[in-house]
Amino acid sequence: xxxxxxxxxxxxxxxxxxxxxxxxxxxxxxxxxxxxxxxxxxxxxxxxxxxxxxxxxxxxxxxxxxxxxxxxxxxxxxxxxxxxxxxxxxxxxxxxxxxxxxxxxxxxxxxxxxxxxxxxxxxxxxxxxxxxxxxxxxxxxxxxxxxxxxxxxxxxxxxxxxxxxxxxxxxxxxxxxxxxxxxxxxxxxxxxxxxxxxxxxxxxxxxxxxxxxxxxxxxxxxxxxxxxxxxxxxxxxxxxxxxxxxxxxxxxxxxxxxxxxxxxxxxxxxxxxxxxxxxxxxxxxxxxxxxxxxxxxxxxxxx
Amino acid sequence: xxxxxxxxxxxxxxxxxxxxxxxxxxxxxxxxxxxxxxxxxxxxxxxxxxxxxxxxxxxxxxxxxxxxxxxxxxxxxxxxxxxxxxxxxxxxxxxxxxxxxxxxxxxxxxxxxxxxxxxxxxxxxxxxxxxxxxxxxxxxxxxxxxxxxxxxxxxxxxxxxxxxxxxxxxxxxxxxxxxxxxxxxxxxxxxxxxxxxxxxxxxxxxxxxxxxxxxxxxxxxxxxxxxxxxxxxxxxxxxxxxxxxxxxxxxxxxxxxxxxxxxxxxxxxxxxxxxxxxxxxxxxxxxxxxxxxxxxxxxxxxxxxxxxxxxxxxxxxxxxxxxxxxxxx
Numbered sequence: 255x256x257x258x259x260x261x262x263x264x265x266x267x268x269x270x271x272x273x274x275x276x277x278x279x280x281x282x283x284x285x286x287x288x289x290x291x292x293x294x295x296x297x298x299x300x301x302x303x304x305x306x307x308x309x310x311x312x313x314x315x316x317x318x319x320x321x322x323x324x325x326x327x328x329x330x331x332x333x334x335x336x337x338x339x340x341x342x343x344x345x346x347x348x349x350x351x352x353x354x355x356x357x358x359x360x361x362x363x364x365x366x367x368x369x370x371x372x373x374x375x376x377x378x379x380x381x382x383x384x385x386x387x388x389x390x391x392x393x394x395x396x397x398x399x400x401x402x403x404x405x406x407x408x409x410x411x412x413x414x415x416x417x418x419x420x421x422x423x424x425x426x427x428x429x430x431x432x433x434x435x436x437x438x439x440x441x442x443x444x445x446x447x448x449x450x451x452x453x454x455x456x457x458x459x460x461x462x463x464x465x466x467x468x469x470x471x472x473x474x475x476x477x478x479x480x481x482x483x484x485x486x487x488x489x490x491x492x493x494x495x496x497x498x499x500x501x502x503x504x505x506x507x508x509x510x511x512x513x514x515x516x517x518x519x520x521x522x523x524x525x526x527x528x529x530x531x532x533x534x535x536x537x538x539x540x541x542x543x544x545x546x547x548x549x550x551x552x553x554x555x556x557x
Numbered sequence: 558x559x560x561x562x563x564x565x566x567x568x569x570x571x572x573x574x575x576x577x578x579x580x581x582x583x584x585x586x587x588x589x590x591x592x593x594x595x596x597x598x599x600x601x602x603x604x605x606x607x608x609x610x611x612x613x614x615x616x617x618x619x620x621x622x623x624x625x626x627x628x629x630x631x632x633x634x635x636x637x638x639x640x641x642x643x644x645x646x647x648x649x650x651x652x653x654x655x656x657x658x659x660x661x662x663x664x665x666x667x668x669x670x671x672x673x674x675x676x677x678x679x680x681x682x683x684x685x686x687x688x689x690x691x692x693x694x695x696x697x698x699x700x701x702x703x704x705x706x707x708x709x710x711x712x713x714x715x716x717x718x719x720x721x722x723x724x725x726x727x728x729x730x731x732x733x734x735x736x737x738x739x740x741x742x743x744x745x746x747x748x749x750x751x752x753x754x755x756x757x758x759x760x761x762x763x764x765x766x767x768x769x770x771x772x773x774x775x776x777x778x779x780x781x782x783x784x785x786x787x788x789x790x791x792x793x794x795x796x797x798x799x800x801x802x803x804x805x806x807x808x809x810x811x812x813x814x815x816x817x818x819x820x821x822x823x824x825x826x827x828x829x830x831x832x833x834x835x836x837x838x839x840x841x842x843x844x845x846x847x848x849x850x851x852x853x854x855x856x857x858x859x860x861x862x863x864x865x866x867x868x869x870x871x872x873x874x875x876x877x878x879x880x881x882x883x884x885x886x
Contacts, residue, residue: 273598275850312847319631321788321847363849493626493633494846497595500588500611500637501626515619515640520595539780540623548617552638 273496274298278362280354281336287415289386290341290352297335299364303328305394306487306524309337309364310495313347320347325495325519327464327487328365329389337362340389340418366495367523370394370462370485376402377459380452380482381427382445382473384465385411386418390487391464395426404428406456410445410469414438429456446472450480458482463527465489467535474527484527490518497521505531505543513546568860569870572606572838574815575732575757577692579606579661579838582871583828583856586819586842587612587665587694587736588637589787590852592651593658599849603659604856609840610651612665612696615673615680617643627769627778632788632821633843634769636781639667639699644677648684656689665736667696671709671718678726693731694817695723695756698738698763700785710738710763713750724755732757734817739791739798740766748802749811759802760817760840762795788821788843795820796834803835803876823851825858832859832871833878 278294285291299309310323324347326339343352354360370390373379379398381391388409395405405426410433411417417439423430431448432440441448446469453461453476463473463486470486477484493499497520506516507529516522534541542549570581585596587609593602602608620640627634642650644666655662664681668674674695681687697709697719709715716735724733735751737744739762748759764785771778799818806813818836822828823844831839839859844851860871868874 271598273849275599275848318847319789320628321631321843322626322628322633323847361848491624491626493628493635494849496598496849498589498591498849499626499635499846500591500620500640501623501635503620503623503625503640534622538624538774541780542619542622546619548619548640548643551614551616552618552620552640 273363273366274302275361275363277359278337280356280358280360283352283354283356286340286418288342289418290343291329291338292341292351293336293338294360294362295335296337296362299337299362300331300335303331303337303365304369305390305397306369307365307367308495308523309339309362310366310492311351312361313350320350322347322493323363323495324348324351325366325492327390327523328393330393337364340386342386363495367519370487370524372397372401373403373460376404378404378456379406380449380456380458380461381405381407382449382461382463382465382469383407383409383418384445384469385416387465387489388418389464391462392419392422392426394462395423399426404456406431406452408433408445408449408452410434412436444472445469446476449473449476453477453480453482460485463487470527471532471535474530474532478528485524486527486530487523488518488525488530492519495519504540505534505546507531513543515542515546568864568868570856570860572872574692574817574838576730577607577732579691581606581856582838583852583859584609584663584817584838584840585845585852586840587696589842589845592647593655593660596845596849596852597658600853601658604853606661606838607663607691608655608660609663609694610647610665611641612639612667612699613641613644613647613677614639614667614669615644615677617641617646622780624779625781627784629769629786629788630790632786632790633846634767634779634784634786635764636779636784638781644680648681648686652684652686652689656686660689661691662689663692663694663734664690665694665696666723667699668719671715671722674719675722675726678723682727682731690731692734693723693727694734694736694760695719696736696763698736700738700740700764700766700783708738710736710747711741713746716747717750717754720751720754720756734758734760736760736763737798738763739794744798745801745805745810748805752812752814756814758815758817760819761798761802762791762820765791765794789823789827790821792821792827792830796830799831799836800834800878803879807876807879822855823847825855825860825862828855828859829862829874832874833876835876835879837872837875
């Protein structure tokens with residue numbers, strides 16, 4: 255375990271809030287359905303992390319031709335200093351990660367982003383996870399339970415092997431509802447099929463969501479219809495994860511009523527669902543809403 | 558007894574770029590470091606020779622829709638569209654903060670018209686924290702704005718018009734660097750036009766206009782259709798462009814001005830290539846996305862590499878490859 259962050263020489267105006275950049279050893283890896291559960295030893299990251307934050311992993315080693323970091327929400331951390339992530343091997347970067355043998359080291363930046371906002375007083379909470387998007391919700395559930403909250407969870411996926419964490423959910427929440435598109439496990443259909451009932455019967459104050467954008471939109475709509483607040487952790491492709499590349503933006507309306515293109519890494523990844531301009535997302539693209547801050551001057555000069 | 562001191566402290570890394578005196582030649586590349594606060598969580602940005610801001614225009618800009626990027630071999634394509642706060646908010650917020658942490662600021666400016674470049678320069682020069690500004694980089698080469706046929710840096714006359722106006726609007730002690738594109742037939746011609754128009758230095762190179770197709774959807778991967786290619790993949794293009802312009806200066810075809818080299822620098826050795834080709838300073842861009850500490854790491858590595866090769870001063874290595882050419886021929 256070594257840290258590059260400690261190599262920084264002291265000087266005037268040194269950063270007050272520091273984000274660790276560490277080399278984390280992969281200590282365990284296991285297959286969970288369609289996914290890979292990886293555990294890294296990274297005490298500096300584990301110590302600072304909160305539910306809903308993420309880590310950015312470098313892939314391919316020091317001379318990798320894949321320069322962009324892969325960002326994963328933190329599944330859980332342990333007091334011993336481990337950080338767990340859940341990875342779906344989809345492209346060259348995630349395949350490199352899931353092909354690693356234990357004891358290999360990976361450069362990790364984190365924790366990054368703001369975590370899930372937590373209620374000050376005990377509240378009724380519903381957690382909704384799509385596929386392996388559920389990864390951060392179990393740790394969140396544990397923290398909410400410690401605060402005296404009532405916690406139900408809904409886990410949905412296309413097929414049974416793409417569900418993540420059903421067993422763990424039974425341990426850390428009050429009630430678990432499962433849906434699959436093919437009906438192989440739980441209720442056949444999307445999470446939106448069961449969510450109105452779950453939110454209604456639990457009289458939910460807060461609905462936390464993590465998963466594909468289409469699901470988060472639906473979670474927000476259902477929560478709003480039941481006067482619950484939706485807090486959703488978004489998935490937008492990021493190049494850096496630290497707020498400098500400006501690629502992971504999405505239109506979010508602020509308290510001043512103005513919509514801005516906010517970075518989902520540093521200004522998210524958790525946003526109030528009713529603040530996201532869902533209508534801007536279509537067909538794998540997100541348009542800048544015409545009324546967004548600075549949209550006019552961009553439009554005037556971009557063909 | 559302590560072992561003899563190794564490392565960068567023995568080499569003089571100071572540079573003087575057209576009167577811009579910096580403790581070392583390392584900078585972030587514009588648009589790869591936001592406006593400082595984000596990287597300040599990883600290292601003290603006052604350790605950099607200068608901090609180059611994200612290009613700022615007159616008005617606030619939302620930038621383009623998403624997807625805005627695509628990973629490419631040893632690089633990436635970006636299509637941000639110059640998202641930013643506009644010059645007024647920039648001078649009231651980011652610039653004040655940069656000054657508060659002791660950064661030497663090289664402000665990157667742009668405009669949709671020649672006049673807008675001048676307006677931005679005026680607002681900047683009249684702002685309260687202007688004393689933190691050590692220079693202005695005129696971004697005439699962003700591929701993600703305007704009608705691409707009219708990227709200023711693709712035309713010598715347009716480039717000269719912008720540079721002359723910005724030069725006129727800024728106080729004489731603030732050097733003006735023109736940021737050039739290598740997407741031109743003859744970069745020496747553009748460089749010459751900028752220098753004649755009053756550019757105190759040149760920054761080379763901006764991203765290269767490029768495109769990626771998403772083969773699942775069989776459509777352009779970024780929403781802006783085309784984007785700017787950056788990263789180590791374009792480093793040889795940067796080395797070539799710097800070499801050509803430096804050679805023209807040595808030949809006396811262009812007045813000799815400092816070149817800030819940028820393009821695909823990931824390591825100290827990469828930086829050394831640009832320096833040997835003729836760059837008097839180095840910007841680190843896309844590598845920062847891979848390693849947030851890249852700008853200061855490259856500074857250490859470059860100093861170590863120069864020291865290993867027996868240099869006492871960084872400035873002695875600038876353009877050195879031009880002096881080692883004849884024998885090779």
